[in-house]
Amino acid sequence: MTNEGLYEKIQEAAGAVRERSGMEPSVGIILGTGLGKLAEAVDVDRRIPYEEIPHFPLSTVESHDGRLLLGSLAGREVVAMQGRFHLYEGYTAVQAAFPVRVMNALGAEVLLVSNAAGGMSPYHTPGELLLIEDHINLQGDNPLIGPNDERLGPRFPDMSAPYSPRLNALARELALEERIPLHRGVYVAVVGPNLEPRAEYRFLKGIGGDVVGMSTVPEVIAAVHMGMEVMAISVITDRCLPDALEPVAIEKIFEAAARAEPSLTRLMTRVVERL
Secondary structure: OOOOOHHHHHHHHHHHHHHHOOOOOOEEEEOOOOOOOHHHHOEEEEEEEHHHOOOOOOOOOOOOOOEEEEEEEOOEEEEEEEOOOOHHHOOOHHHHHHHHHHHHHOOOOEEEEEEEEEEOOOOOOOOOEEEEEEEEEOOOOOOOOOOOOOOOOOOOOOOOOOOOHHHHHHHHHHHHHHOOOEEEEEEEEOOOOOOOOHHHHHHHHHOOOOEEEOOOHHHHHHHHHOOOEEEEEEEEEEEOOHHHOOOOOHHHHHHHHHHHHHHHHHHHHHHHHHO
């Protein structure tokens, strides 16, 4: 998929979703690693497999179910991605961001994102949360490459504050109320799928990164392009300290995400409630 004819593909996909559900969601949620339980908190109106939505990619990653959920959460109509897409699966940034554009076409003006990330600070402990304040894109791709359609957004969107200061302030306030530890920092997006060697962790920390992961940035860029308000939280799943680096199995990453799940679900639900 390229940006050629993108607007028409978005409308076709959104139309197929509307045929299945009459809901008008104001909030889009990406249920990345660590937010699986939030799907259980949604009063679901429709579950639509990705393969039944025109132009949607298919999720190939373990723990990503591959369904679009429409329903209510904390009194608001929401649309949620149960499974996302990564460049390491062979998709382009345009494809990875496509579902976010469809959520916006359905009415979502706010995007809430979660992901799994490696913590590059000695103060980070697996199972803790980090509120993303900015990002560094090292994926070598961008969902805006190609022809720009002004119906979606401007050719040169401003990215001085891709993560909403208003929503981040709300998340910090609610984390204090709920007594949930919440770090703050910069997310570095790499392609993956391998975890990084010591030299790369040194480099990523040296250029200003606090956590590193393999998703989120294409989706956020597309959301900002369309004028959406974005908040994103990383689940810290492993310690990426180059001078004390130990091998990590994917099972350990899933275990850390599971420990964070109740806190992340509670915080995200409170944010939706207070929007």
